[in-house]
Amino acid sequence: MATKFVIPGDKIVPENAVSAGKKRKLCGRGIVVHEGDAFASVSGFVHESDDKLWVNSFYRRYFPQSADKVIGIVTLKIGDFWRVDIGGIEKAEIEFTQFENATKKNRPDVRIGDMLYGNVTVINKHLEPVMSCVDAAGNARGMGLLPRDGIIFAVSCSYSRRLLTDNCKLLSLLGKSFVFEVTVGVNGRIWIRATPDDTRFLRDLIKHCEKVNDEDLEATVANAIAAARGEAAPHVPGGRNVKQEVKEEIDDDPMEQL
Amino acid sequence: MKELPPSIAEKEFIRLCETQGSRHDGRNVDQFRPLEVRKLDENNYLATLGETKIATSVQAVPFKPSSGRQNRGELSVQMVYMPCAAKAALDLQINRMKMRNEDALQTLLRAANVIDGRFLLIEQYEAALHIIVRVQVINDAGGILDAAMAASVVALSNYKVPKYKFVEGVFKKISTDDEWPDQLRIFSHAYVITFALFGKTFVADPDDRESLYADGFVRIGCTEKNMVFAIREDGESVQLTKEVVMRLCDIAQLRAKALDSDLQTFFKDTKGLSSM
Numbered sequence: 001m002a003t004k005f006v007i008p009g010d011k012i013v014p015e016n017a018v019s020a021g022k023k024r025k026l027c028g029r030g031i032v033v034h035e036g037d038a039f040a041s042v043s044g045f046v047h048e049s050d051d052k053l054w055v056n057s058f059y060r061r062y063f064p065q066s067a068d069k070v071i072g073i074v075t076l077k078i079g080d081f082w083r084v085d086i087g088g089i090e091k092a093e094i095e096f097t098q099f100e101n102a103t104k105k106n107r108p109d110v111r112i113g114d115m116l117y118g119n120v121t122v123i124n125k126h127l128e129p130v131m132s133c134v135d136a137a138g139n140a141r142g143m144g145l146l147p148r149d150g151i152i153f154a155v156s157c158s159y160s161r162r163l164l165t166d167n168c169k170l171l172s173l174l175g176k177s178f179v180f181e182v183t184v185g186v187n188g189r190i191w192i193r194a195t196p197d198d199t200r201f202l203r204d205l206i207k208h209c210e211k212v213n214d215e216d217l218e219a220t221v222a223n224a225i226a227a228a229r230g231e232a233a234p235h236v237p238g239g240r241n242v243k244q245e246v247k248e249e250i251d252d253d254p255m256e257q258l
Numbered sequence: 259m260k261e262l263p264p265s266i267a268e269k270e271f272i273r274l275c276e277t278q279g280s281r282h283d284g285r286n287v288d289q290f291r292p293l294e295v296r297k298l299d300e301n302n303y304l305a306t307l308g309e310t311k312i313a314t315s316v317q318a319v320p321f322k323p324s325s326g327r328q329n330r331g332e333l334s335v336q337m338v339y340m341p342c343a344a345k346a347a348l349d350l351q352i353n354r355m356k357m358r359n360e361d362a363l364q365t366l367l368r369a370a371n372v373i374d375g376r377f378l379l380i381e382q383y384e385a386a387l388h389i390i391v392r393v394q395v396i397n398d399a400g401g402i403l404d405a406a407m408a409a410s411v412v413a414l415s416n417y418k419v420p421k422y423k424f425v426e427g428v429f430k431k432i433s434t435d436d437e438w439p440d441q442l443r444i445f446s447h448a449y450v451i452t453f454a455l456f457g458k459t460f461v462a463d464p465d466d467r468e469s470l471y472a473d474g475f476v477r478i479g480c481t482e483k484n485m486v487f488a489i490r491e492d493g494e495s496v497q498l499t500k501e502v503v504m505r506l507c508d509i510a511q512l513r514a515k516a517l518d519s520d521l522q523t524f525f526k527d528t529k530g531l532s533s534m
Contacts, residue, residue: 060261073265085263113266151271151282154262191267196275200284 028054062187071185100140150193305409309399331378370448385424482518
């Protein structure tokens with residue numbers, strides 16, 4: 001849960017104690033450690049867990065970090081490597097062996113313009129990041145080459161992370177009304193495949209919902225779907241106790257006191 | 259989405275939409291994005307075509323005409339891309355396109371006779387005005403020429419020309435105050451309409467994603483008086499027949515008329531042949 005808003009230069013003091021067995025908390029992006037103290041380097045909300053501390057801010061530029069699952073687009077082939085645009089400052093590299101069941105004789109059919117879903121490894125911040133479409137055991141687990149249809153579009157990195165959290169019900173709400181495939185990368189890229197009309201609608205709605213709170217998502221999605229189908233907007237019960245609020249308002253009616 | 263490089267999936271999706279008659283952003287094949295021109299300040303105009311944003315201003319500089327064109331002034335264009343206009347990795351493409359767009363805009367403004375260079379003469383053989391149209395691309399989402407042309411015409415129409423005297427080889431500015439305002443004589447309101455080719459379908463006003471995957475382009479220059487002054491085709495796949503040209507010109511003429519009526523607030527005080 002977000003605790004407080006910080007701007008660059010603010011000192012961050014962890015509120016929760018470090019979990020047993022760990023001496024320090026892991027500081028994520030947006031935090032700079034100087035002489036044992038943590039300071040914010042971006043503006044945003046501080047998030048804290050037992051062993052992690054990070055600042056969540058709005059940004060469109062992706063900064064690669066190890067274990068991030070991203071969607072990249074192949075831009076160049078150099079020998080046994082492909083250069084993949086993941087939205088960062090540097091392009092990532094992926095070797096042909098980083099695909100499931102790939103061998104020297106069984107090379108994956110990757111072309112320039114193909115989309116890859118994989119995880120990123122940052123060995124050194126001064127080198128290009130390395131991408132892989134298999135885990136440590138050599139299994140794809142959903143990673144690899146994405147189909148050559150559908151559409152890919154870009155949103156802010158913070159929104160893509162929000163879509164992947166359990167609190168955000170947007171994708172499950174859309175799944176009740178549409179049949180589609182979706183892949184969300186933490187680098188702010190989303191791939192959708194459905195019928196052409198549904199693809200357009202889903203893309204526009206997902207982009208629109210970036211500015212909608214989690215509490216209002218259900219109503220927004222319901223109204224948008226009804227409008228697209230030419231139906232009347234359905235009644236969506238609010239998350240608050242409306243009856244209690246109305247009662248309080250009636251009780252506080254100043255006309256009664258007169 | 260200028261950060262997104264071209265992908266096979268997006269290309270297939272856009273081409274599928276074009277063949278089905280409805281584009282990837284929901285527009286019809288011959289539907290244009292809204293073009294708005296707004297005055298930011300004196301001699302500073304912002305044109306918005308969808309997500310494309312262009313700022314335009316005009317400057318007049320006195321100069322000595324070169325031999326051969328000593329009885330008229332000059333008109334030129336300087337186009338600059340802001341760093342945020344397009345992704346840095348496409349710098350080479352931007353520089354190539356920037357040169358093409360700059361030259362194309364200059365050629366179109368001259369070909370359309372928006373202003374007559376003879377009215378820019380200060381003194382025969384000695385002094386004339388060089389009109390420089392400065393175009394700054396703030397965001398490139400397709401349709402740079404279309405938006406820049408409309409904004410340039412608006413900026414030229416409302417530009418107050420400074421008065422210069424040429425005395426003993428030196429240019430002296432007389433006055434730019436309200437007591438002596440003078441406007442450029444505008445002879446035509448010229449507009450550019452761009453079409454992109456997908457297979458055998460021409461779509462009007464392609465945005466940046468469509469421009470990445472189009473087979474070719476056709477640009478038609480048209481004035482508010484239904485005069486087509488330029489037709490340019492780019493791409494080897496473009497094969498223009500008489501029927502196709504007539505159809506595209508009809509659409510372009512309708513668009514030019516609609517734009518001209520939308521921008522009438524900027525033209526009502528301008529000076530031109532019609533007011534003489």
